[in-house]
Amino acid sequence: MTTILELKGITKQFPGVLANDHVDFDLKKGEIHALLGENGAGKTTLMNILYGLYKPDSGELYRDGKEVSLNSPKDAIAIGIGMVHQHFMLIPVFTVTENIMLGEEKLKNAVLDRNGVSAKVGELSQKYGLEIDPESFVEDIPVGVQQRVEIVKTLYRKAEILILDEPTAVLTPQEVEDLFRIMRELTSQGVSIIFITHKLKEVLKIADRITVMRAGKVVGTAIPSETDESHLAAMMVGREVILNVEKEPAQPKEDVLQVIDLKVNDLRGLEAVRGVTFSVRAGEILGIAGVQGNGQTELVEALTGLRQSTGGKVVLQGKDMTNNPPRPIIENGLSHIPEDRQRHGLVLAYPVADNLVLCNYYLPPFGVNFVMQNKAIDENARKLVKDFDIRTPSPFVPTSNLSGGNQQKVIVARELSRPVQLLIANQPTRGLDVGSIEYIHRQIVNMRGKGVAVLLVSAELDEIMSLADRIAVMYQGKIVDIVDTQKTTKSELGLKMAGAQAQA
């Protein structure tokens, strides 16, 4: 295989951070080269340089052996590079066709040639097995399909090198499978792919070669057949990482949360949770497995007081909490790690210290007679930042300045530092790197050890399998089965998640 792209000694300094430190990287024709690294390792920065968005402070770029200099994405597109960004660059109110042609419009008599482009899109999606409807609006299609639009967008620009920046972060397991199929199809037709991720399993499954980055530097390369997860994790994090959570057998006690025939509607008024019944006991972790969009979001919102239920009952510590607002539920022992941390978990513009008292700012010692006690709030913040290893320049910077993993740690610190009886954690590690995942998993298991009842919702089967004591599988708004983790397998769960009937 010929080398079609080479980066040599790329260095990029941001104020206070050396994001790329003499990075070397190369790509061969038709391969999938994975770039693995924790959040903040500098992967996106390197790719932005390759895509002409940033100028490197030093270093060279070679395409087919010739040195090139990129001043804008236009230059990168011109030498056959296409990038699918971590956060999609699609315009929700435009159609698929309009999004694809934007910047590279085809005209017919000075008017946009929508039909021409639409036909071309159809052709491309046929050729590479990327199913998309050119006429639909981007805001109406699922994330997985939006990603295909992004890929077609690069192919429309005749990309031969495709950069996928954390493409699996937003996908369901099924969508990930689909994406991998598409990636193989693309490489078989001569496209070369740079695949960025921090998920070890994916890398081992799909990559031809792996380059690992840590703190701006390349720390090593590997071939999937000659390495394994723990080795890669150690390279990524810089120390040994315990991938499988160690935990004692559960010693469940009384029921803390009882949910009886609960029914909840979604935003559009359709019944999303269609009568579920289960209970969570003190000292156990009940996992809720299921493909996203099967009612988990609505279920958790109803349990935490963020959404009204339309039927059934929620009992917490013997008290009927059905359709109570969040505050009484929290005061009755709930802690909640919400699915969307930026929207429901944090006030991003507030300093870290204030976010850390978001549920009890009005109670002594933080609030006395309507006055905030800054001294107590500051002390609390300093303690939690230290205890929970939140990486922030100070507890008083806006929370939006923190990386995703550290934002999540702020929530975890707030929710787990209070005396609670029930923890509801919804997708607590989504989008986080192994280091943070390990940390949050340990905290959740610790809570269980302290006798807290834990309800864990996750679309990652691995996470559920390794943490939960019992697993409830949700499918189309119903719990199709509740099983003991010891007595089931991943493939059995996978089938149930896909709607296969549970044996009676």
Next chain:
Amino acid sequence: MEIRRYTFIALIIIVLIGVVVVVGKSEVSPGVIIVSMIATTIAVATPLTLGALTGVFCERAGVVNIGIEGMMLASAFFGWFGAIYMNTILKMGAFPSLIIGVIIAVITGGLLGLLHAVLSVTFKVDQIIGGTVINLLAVGISGFLNRQLFFEKGSIFGGQVPHAPGVLPRLHIPLLGDIPVVGTVFEQQPITIAAILLVIITHYVLFYTRWGLRTRAVGEHPRAADTVGINVYRMRYLNVIIGGLIAGLAGAYFTLESVPSFEPLMTNGRGFIALAAMIFGNWSPFGSWAAALVFGAASALQINLQFFRELIPPQWAFFQSSAVVGMVPYILTMLIMTGIIGKTRAPAADGIPYEK
């Protein structure tokens, strides 16, 4: 949704016209009243239509422009001044003077657009503050120069307001204008006709051309536009300037088409009503125009009720007061803006400066 919006608008206009027909029918035949109301509605809506189009260009590109009022006022003044200068000092004749006045007004608007672009795109000044700066600047400059140039002793016009070159003549549109009675509707002045053409052109440009696609992209998701090689700053600059040019034309309407005179503050809040029309019209050219026509109809009602003042029955004497009727367009604005009907959706990046 859109159908409901337009039906609602049509209903309001029909009711407003109906009121005048009921009041005036004892003196003038309903047909004549209806035709004249429609003609007046279209004419009076002109600055609102143009102002709303200014808003459409700016906001579709992601720049909020509350300085439309000021842009119109300053252009009204400079256009007026230019026309008088050409007519009185250079003795150019009425029609050429008016044309040059219009050109000066348009350029004034364009320059203020440029100022707004510099403030909001380059210096990322809060766009509400930038717009307010323009409004204050326009009031100050037009008021000050009006006094200095026309009323000061020893000013170029010798301390008195000289003869104005009149207003732009009505155009006769062949065929349409020849229809009996109804033809009056089409006997409009050039800026009014230009406004209607601009509505159609803007719609076409926004939704069918490369320029429009890119403009909307920059207003919805500038980073996405940037990653496909579109120069966000350039698109925003040019659209805000185009908006300014259109606001300049709206300014010319006041002093060169509507009345042959300038008074301080004569735009009288119409820049803001134009903005309301744009929002009610959901940032679309035709929607904006329809909304502008509602306000136009309300103003036409006001004008006509003054005309039929004596005919207002005594139990409605309240409405004989021009102050009361004069409030109608503004009250309508408020009612409509409280969201009587329909959801509107602003461009997602409207008002947010783009940081690379």
